Amino acid sequence: xxxxxxxxxxxxxxxxxxxxxxxxxxxxxxxxxxxxxxxxxxxxxxxxxxxxxxxxxxxxxxxxxxxxxxxxxxxxxxxxxxxxxxxxxxxxxxxxxxxxxxxxxxxxxxxxxxxxxxxxxxxxxxxxxxxxxxxxxxxxxxxxxxxxxxxxxxxxxxxxxxxxxxxxxxxxxxxxxxxxxxxxxxxxxxxxxxxxxxxxxxxxxxxxxxxxxxxxxxxxxxxxxxxxxxxxxxxxxxxxxxxxxxxxxxxxxxxxxxxxxxxxxxxxxxxxxxxxxxxxxxxxxxxxxxxxx
Numbered sequence: 215x216x217x218x219x220x221x222x223x224x225x226x227x228x229x230x231x232x233x234x235x236x237x238x239x240x241x242x243x244x245x246x247x248x249x250x251x252x253x254x255x256x257x258x259x260x261x262x263x264x265x266x267x268x269x270x271x272x273x274x275x276x277x278x279x280x281x282x283x284x285x286x287x288x289x290x291x292x293x294x295x296x297x298x299x300x301x302x303x304x305x306x307x308x309x310x311x312x313x314x315x316x317x318x319x320x321x322x323x324x325x326x327x328x329x330x331x332x333x334x335x336x337x338x339x340x341x342x343x344x345x346x347x348x349x350x351x352x353x354x355x356x357x358x359x360x361x362x363x364x365x366x367x368x369x370x371x372x373x374x375x376x377x378x379x380x381x382x383x384x385x386x387x388x389x390x391x392x393x394x395x396x397x398x399x400x401x402x403x404x405x406x407x408x409x410x411x412x413x414x415x416x417x418x419x420x421x422x423x424x425x426x427x428x429x430x431x432x433x434x435x436x437x438x439x440x441x442x443x444x445x446x447x448x449x450x451x452x453x454x455x456x457x458x459x460x461x462x463x464x465x466x467x468x469x470x471x472x473x474x475x476x477x478x479x480x481x482x483x484x485x486x487x488x489x490x491x492x493x494x495x496x497x498x499x500x501x502x503x504x505x506x507x
Contacts, residue, residue: 233296233486240489245270246302254314254337261322264314264334265294267301275310276342279504282335283313286353286391286482288398289327289414290319296486297352300497303488307501309348312338316358324396324425325375325418328365331358332377339382348504349436350388352482353448357393360427367434371424386437386507388500391448391482394455396425400447428458435464439503441496443471443479469499 242248248267255262268275281304285292294313301311316322316330339347351359365371366379396414397407415422424430438459442452449470459466471479476492484493 236480236486237296237299240299240487242299242302243306246305247275248298248302254334261315261317262330262333263294264312264338265298265301267298267305267311267313269305269308272308272310276344278308278310280339280342280344280347281309281311281388282338282347282349283311284316284331284349284351284355284358285313286351286355286485287318289324289354289357289396289410292318292355300485300488303494303497304350304501307498309501310342314338319414320416323416323418324414325421327358327414328361328375329377331362332379335362336378336380339380344382346383346385348386348388349384350390350500351392352390352485353393354398356389356391357396357427359387359389360392360394361425363387363435364427364430364432365424367432368424368430371430374421374424384436386439386504388439388441388504390441390485391446391452392440392442392455393448393451394427395451431462431464437465437503437507438467439500440466440468441470441484441500442468443475443483443492444473445479446481446483448481467503469496471496 247270250265251263253263285297294315297313301313305311314334316327349359399406440456442449456468471492484496
């Protein structure tokens with residue numbers, strides 16, 4: 215393993231540990247039901263599972279609109295358990311929410327992550343009888359959301375990733391701290407981005423031509439809601455993507471928290487700590503955008 219490879223994985227590992235520390239005092243409300251580790255592929259592999267969240271007073275939760283959430287983790291880690299508090303917050307607005315796990319690098323390359331996500335999405339919409347749903351993701355999860363949405367109407371891309379698209383519609387996307395690119399580091403850190411690409415594209419080099427989100431864009435992409443904060447390391451990337459969507463007249467909206475709005479905000483704070491006041495405002499704004507559609 216190269217030195218850069220070790221540094222990249224170490225950086226991501228430390229970030230995930232920081233996220234877990236930030237959530238130590240969080241608890242789920244008593245009115246939330248969470249069914250954990252439901253398999254979407256037979257077997258005992260926890261990375262082939264999803265959690266299903268809804269409010270206990272809902273007599274028929276499967277009749278509610280569905281949100282499917284894909285967690286982040288720089289393509290090399292993360293877990294749906296980190297997103298359960300965020301999912302519980304969304305469920306309070308009369309949604310059923312499913313958060314999925316998938317195999318991450320280096321054992322699961324980018325193609326595998328998209329394949330896993332598509333298997334999970336297909337299983338979930340079939341299980342709960344939905345022919346339309348909302349798709350949300352944070353950080354690298356938002357990149358997976360964009361790639362999945364792009365291949366929904368791109369047969370060449372479906373073949374390259376070796377996936378089948380279910381007969382369903384993605385109503386809208388909710389993207390937190392989106393990179394809109396598989397390059398996770400700032401542009402001045404080119405060696406790190408090169409190594410990041412090598413890690414997630416090993417064994418699936420044929421899909422690299424199908425990873426440039428702007429080049430793959432099509433008019434069938436769903437409306438998009440973008441979220442970030444001025445202190446987020448991905449803030450400028452979010453703004454650049456937001457401005458590009460405006461330039462091409464794609465339906466979208468956004469919400470950005472100001473610097474020091476509630477202490478120093480951090481990457482994907484509204485997912486990691488949905489209990490913060492600014493997180494509540496941001497997540498409610500996304501829900502209102504969804505409902506407006």
